[in-house]
Amino acid sequence: MSETFDAIVLGSGVVGASAAFHLAKLGGLKVCVVERGELCSGGTAKSCAIVRSHYSVPSNTALTLASLEIFANFTDYLENGGAESGFVNSGYLILAPEGGLAEKMRANLAMQSDVGAETFELSPAEALERHPFVALDDVGLIGYEPRSGYADPYLTTSSFLRAARARRAVVKTGCPAERLLLHGGRVTGVATPRGELRAGIVVSALGPWTRGLTDPLGLEIPLEISRHTVLTFKGDAPYGRDLPVVKDLTTANKMYFRPATGGVVLVGTGDHGDPLAAADDMDENLDDDFVLLQGGQLARRLAGFEEAAPTASWVGAYDITPDWNPVLGPVPGIEGLVLAYGFSGHGFKLAPALGKVLAQTALGLPQDVDLTPYRLGRFAKGELLTGAYGIGSIS
Numbered sequence: 498m499s500e501t502f503d504a505i506v507l508g509s510g511v512v513g514a515s516a517a518f519h520l521a522k523l524g525g526l527k528v529c530v531v532e533r534g535e536l537c538s539g540g541t542a543k544s545c546a547i548v549r550s551h552y553s554v555p556s557n558t559a560l561t562l563a564s565l566e567i568f569a570n571f572t573d574y575l576e577n578g579g580a581e582s583g584f585v586n587s588g589y590l591i592l593a594p595e596g597g598l599a600e601k602m603r604a605n606l607a608m609q610s611d612v613g614a615e616t617f618e619l620s621p622a623e624a625l626e627r628h629p630f631v632a633l634d635d636v637g638l639i640g641y642e643p644r645s646g647y648a649d650p651y652l653t654t655s656s657f658l659r660a661a662r663a664r665r666a667v668v669k670t671g672c673p674a675e676r677l678l679l680h681g682g683r684v685t686g687v688a689t690p691r692g693e694l695r696a697g698i699v700v701s702a703l704g705p706w707t708r709g710l711t712d713p714l715g716l717e718i719p720l721e722i723s724r725h726t727v728l729t730f731k732g733d734a735p736y737g738r739d740l741p742v743v744k745d746l747t748t749a750n751k752m753y754f755r756p757a758t759g760g761v762v763l764v765g766t767g768d769h770g771d772p773l774a775a776a777d778d779m780d781e782n783l784d785d786d787f788v789l790l791q792g793g794q795l796a797r798r799l800a801g802f803e804e805a806a807p808t809a810s811w812v813g814a815y816d817i818t819p820d821w822n823p824v825l826g827p828v829p830g831i832e833g834l835v836l837a838y839g840f841s842g843h844g845f846k847l848a849p850a851l852g853k854v855l856a857q858t859a860l861g862l863p864q865d866v867d868l869t870p871y872r873l874g875r876f877a878k879g880e881l882l883t884g885a886y887g888i889g890s891i892s
């Protein structure tokens with residue numbers, strides 16, 4: 498049995514969902530989203546969904562600024578009355594220690610202003626007006642973004658999928674893509690256990706599972722997978738949902754934290770994480786030493802968290818490339834295929850705007866943001882997009 502569509506999107510995470518919506522919207526295409534499990538059951542479901550424009554690669558900032566526009570106007574943009582992202586415009590504080598990192602941060606703040614971001618330095622007194630509980634004695638430089646915040650990853654993704662469905666898209670769950678179908682160097686569809694799905698455009702948004710598609714093609718892609726733990730802590734008093742997100746570059750694991758439902762703080766790390774052979778090999782057990790480490794770091798940074806108790810935890814996989822930036826765009830020699838993987842722990846915020854640029858790429862339209870710097874071939878040529886802070890999800 499086979500079915501025919503104009504375009505197929507592999508993966509129903511936030512990147513696939515946004516790409517599907519934009520393919521349907523921009524090209525009027527009949528799109529099929531192919532998902533091996535449940536809707537949004539990969540990295541997106543585990544995401545902390547922080548949206549900030551602080552980067553050292555200008556095109557990452559440009560994509561995030563375009564995503565912020567979408568979050569600010571989500572229901573209208575998706576042209577779907579039920580669309581919600583859960584975006585909270587709480588602002589974003591970034592803290593650097595004295596010295597080299599502070600200098601790099603100052604240069605990055607200037608770069609982001611050049612790209613159009615509203616971002617500036619704050620004095621400790623000004624930072625305390627926005628976040629009264631944060632301890633700043635050891636901080637050399639404070640950056641701030643008033644337009645940033647955090648969203649709900651599942652709501653955002655399911656809203657993009659619902660809006661795509663309203664534009665004739667079909668979503669097949671429990672339907673793994675087994676291999677790409679090719680003819681004469683062109684994509685013609687994908688094989689699934691439910692039969693062949695035919696289309697001349699395939700956008701692959703498979704996150705840490707991308708090798709399942711590329712290995713059978715003999716295509717070598719740089720991709721490491723790592724495990725990251727997210728914890729929530731309850732302090733002495735309920736933690737307000739409008740308090741700014743905080744990124745703490747004074748910590749070795751580049752800790753970040755933000756408000757979460759129920760008056761708790763959600764805490765994650767922007768470091769390498771624990772290496773994994775495959776995303777499905779993840780140990781779900783919590784490491785006590787890690788809880789003590791994060792609890793201690795939080796207690797030093799936040800008043801009222803000296804005796805904080807952990808209330809929940811989960812783990813998620815990052816799909817990491819050598820320069821901690823994604824691979825985006827066509828694959829030389831395979832016409833009709835567009836790859837999007839390797840988001841290295843920071844893809845949620847890029848996805849709303851990126852889905853449009855991926856659709857523009859697939860349709861041969863001019864790109865809102867030039868994706869050339871993210872091409873697969875950059876690694877072989879040594880033209881890496883390495884960020885100023887070294888490895889980690891803040892590149």
Ligand SMILES: Cc1cc2nc3c(=O)[nH]c(=O)nc-3n(C[C@H](O)[C@H](O)[C@H](O)COP(=O)(O)OP(=O)(O)OC[C@H]3O[C@@H](n4cnc5c(N)ncnc54)[C@H](O)[C@@H]3O)c2cc1C
Pocket residue numbers: 507508509510511512513514531532533534535536537538539540541542543544545546547548672673674675702703704705706709725726727765812813814815837838840841842843844845846847
């Ligand atoms: C713990 C954690 C915290 C994070 N925090 C942030 C943050 O604060 N801000 C931020 O910007 N980013 C954050 N990220 C990163 C961000 O969540 C990811 O980059 C983004 O969600 C990736 O989306 P995706 O659509 O590419 O992949 P995924 O969401 O992983 O989607 C891939 C989908 O493909 C499906 N799939 C796999 N194999 C097949 C197959 N053969 N056929 C069909 N379907 C298949 C999977 O089931 C999955 O649903 C975080 C990530 C993690 C893990």
